[in-house]
Amino acid sequence: MTAPKVLISDALSEAAVQIFKDRGIDVDFQPNLGKDKDKLAEIIGNYDGLAIRSATKATAKILEKANRLKVIGRAGIGVDNVEIPAATAKGIIVMNTPFGNSITTAEHAITMMLSLAREIPAADASTQAGKWEKNRFMGVEITAKTLGVIGCGNIGSIVADRALGLKMKVIAFDPFLSPERAKDLGVEKVELEDIFKRADFITLHTPLTDKTKNIIDAAAIAKMKKGVRIINCARGGLVDENALAEALKSGHVAGAAFDVFSEEPATKNVLFGLPNVICTPHLGASTTEAQENVALQVAEQMSDYLLTGAITNAINFPSITAEEAPKLKPFIELAEKLGSFAGQLTETGITKVTITYEGEVAEMKIKALTSAVLSGLLRPMLGDINVVSAPVIAKERGMVVDEVVRAAESDYESLITLTVTTEKQERSVSGTVYADGKPRLVDIKGIRVDAEFGSSMIYVTNEDKPGFIGKFASLLGDAKVNIATFNLGRHTEGGDAIALVTIDGPAPTEVLEKVQALPQVKQVKALTF
Ligand SMILES: NC(=O)c1ccc[n+]([C@@H]2O[C@H](COP(=O)([O-])OP(=O)(O)OC[C@H]3O[C@@H](n4cnc5c(N)ncnc54)[C@H](O)[C@@H]3O)[C@@H](O)[C@H]2O)c1
Numbered sequence: 001m002t003a004p005k006v007l008i009s010d011a012l013s014e015a016a017v018q019i020f021k022d023r024g025i026d027v028d029f030q031p032n033l034g035k036d037k038d039k040l041a042e043i044i045g046n047y048d049g050l051a052i053r054s055a056t057k058a059t060a061k062i063l064e065k066a067n068r069l070k071v072i073g074r075a076g077i078g079v080d081n082v083e084i085p086a087a088t089a090k091g092i093i094v095m096n097t098p099f100g101n102s103i104t105t106a107e108h109a110i111t112m113m114l115s116l117a118r119e120i121p122a123a124d125a126s127t128q129a130g131k132w133e134k135n136r137f138m139g140v141e142i143t144a145k146t147l148g149v150i151g152c153g154n155i156g157s158i159v160a161d162r163a164l165g166l167k168m169k170v171i172a173f174d175p176f177l178s179p180e181r182a183k184d185l186g187v188e189k190v191e192l193e194d195i196f197k198r199a200d201f202i203t204l205h206t207p208l209t210d211k212t213k214n215i216i217d218a219a220a221i222a223k224m225k226k227g228v229r230i231i232n233c234a235r236g237g238l239v240d241e242n243a244l245a246e247a248l249k250s251g252h253v254a255g256a257a258f259d260v261f262s263e264e265p266a267t268k269n270v271l272f273g274l275p276n277v278i279c280t281p282h283l284g285a286s287t288t289e290a291q292e293n294v295a296l297q298v299a300e301q302m303s304d305y306l307l308t309g310a311i312t313n314a315i316n317f318p319s320i321t322a323e324e325a326p327k328l329k330p331f332i333e334l335a336e337k338l339g340s341f342a343g344q345l346t347e348t349g350i351t352k353v354t355i356t357y358e359g360e361v362a363e364m365k366i367k368a369l370t371s372a373v374l375s376g377l378l379r380p381m382l383g384d385i386n387v388v389s390a391p392v393i394a395k396e397r398g399m400v401v402d403e404v405v406r407a408a409e410s411d412y413e414s415l416i417t418l419t420v421t422t423e424k425q426e427r428s429v430s431g432t433v434y435a436d437g438k439p440r441l442v443d444i445k446g447i448r449v450d451a452e453f454g455s456s457m458i459y460v461t462n463e464d465k466p467g468f469i470g471k472f473a474s475l476l477g478d479a480k481v482n483i484a485t486f487n488l489g490r491h492t493e494g495g496d497a498i499a500l501v502t503i504d505g506p507a508p509t510e511v512l513e514k515v516q517a518l519p520q521v522k523q524v525k526a527l528t529f
């Protein structure tokens with residue numbers, strides 16, 4: 001196997017380069033390449049992995065060219081610089097490092113708050129300019145003041161903890177914050193309106209979504225206490241910058257500290273130059289410790305995925321641990337092959353897919369297995385599909401996908417049954433993995449079989465009448481088609497029967513036509529796995 005190749009296109013810590021090298025991955029470190037989108041588009045096709053921070057924009061246009069790319073790793077939290085739907089459609093896993101820079105970013109928010117309270121940057125500039133303006137800078141204490149935290153996840157809760165240590169009262173608005181968690185953190189869970197009305201300082205720690213965009217706008221600011229100070233170290237766009245600028249000018253807002261802006265890099269902004277505004281160029285995560293953390297983490301995660309299939313912190317696929325990956329692997333293969341078996345036999349639109357997991361397999365990562373079934377099922381019809389893109393495509397096509405999980409009801413320790421409902425019929429197929437790790441077909445349409453998936457197979461449905469097997473075998477023999485394995489099964493004597501044959505090499509069309517012409521044969525199909 002040739003070593004996977006990874007491009008680092010942003011300024012990641014060198015620690016990442018070393019990890020990739022140590023894991024046997026070819027790594028190309030071009031820390032400024034992310035800013036040159038044409039160059040990135042030109043070379044992205046050469047890589048299996050792309051490691052980025054925020055300067056690289058992995059747009060649909062660039063991903064179009066990423067024909068080898070399997071994983072994008074964001075050394076950080078926000079993945080708003082990656083077009084996730086485009087990556088998913090191309091089957092590219094997108095992963096981030098959700099905790100590596102949380103403390104550092106929380107510390108930046110606290111630093112911003114204290115700097116605002118005492119106007120440190122302006123006082124510094126004035127002092128160093130030789131002015132000694134002792135009367136100009138009158139700060140406020142933060143002790144006993146109320147801090148309103150909007151978004152109390154990883155970073156918001158660290159900010160809350162530090163603020164409590166500074167003897168502030170902390171109130172938090174976060175629809176996903178449970179009362180128990182709020183109690184554990186020592187914060188008061190409140191509504192957004194309460195934050196606006198009660199807070200002396202407001203700090204934002206949510207992602208930018210349709211719901212959070214301009215969560216602080218002119219109307220919100222109007223409800224706030226006069227003299228409120230606002231800190232945004234989360235994402236540009238959470239605060240309406242024009243509305244805030246007006247409120248700073250009027251004095252209703254006493255200060256604002258921003259690390260993130262609606263447009264970045266922010267070389268000009270309506271907030272620049274206003275009284276008591278502190279700005280930093282998206283430095284929230286910029287400490288040696290955080291950058292080392294996220295670089296190490298992203299490199300390990302990407303290496304794990306490229307080398308073992310283990311998935312951690314993926315935005316668009318369920319996680320699979322390094323322990324789970326080897327156990328899951330044969331079942332992923334089984335799931336994909338069951339899907340492929342049904343997909344190759346399906347000629348009309350699929351309306352519903354039911355996947356039943358029985359026994360030990362029911363305890364595994366069902367979401368990953370279902371994705372594998374769907375990718376096997378859809379690939380014969382839709383081509384370039386993989387486990388990442390298949391669930392999205394199935395949904396787009398209006399397919400209902402049901403997963404059923406139950407204890408073992410058959411002789412098998414693990415059994416996966418796939419039932420595909422089309423506009424015309426329902427077809428089901430079951431499989432298991434034996435101790436040898438090889439996936440087996442054990443049931444087709446209620447007929448028991450015991451067949452491995454050969455790379456080239458012929459599947460025949462026929463009436464169980466004498467003479468068929470001999471004629472079928474002779475047709476193959478006459479055409480010099482060598483039979484590797486031969487599996488037969490039937491419902492009842494004289495009823496529906498099937499033959500599943502593995503052959504050496506592809507099935508010649510003229511042989512398939514002759515088999516189809518046999519009087520007992522209902523359907524014949526060449527299958528490849
Ligand atoms: N400035 C930087 O350099 C920097 C560094 C790291 C992270 N960030 C950003 O900080 C933000 C927070 O990161 P995190 O790791 O704490 O994320 P997180 O997912 O742990 O927390 C986000 C919280 O926001 C809450 N939330 C979602 N919608 C909300 C809404 N409408 N109202 C209130 N709360 C809502 C969620 O429930 C969650 O608890 C992200 O936007 C991230 O990109 C910035």
Ligand SMILES: O=C(O)CC[C@@H](O)C(=O)O
Nearest residue numbers: 053054075076077078285
């Ligand atoms: O990489 C950076 O410097 C910014 C990171 C930050 O915005 C994040 O979302 O993790």
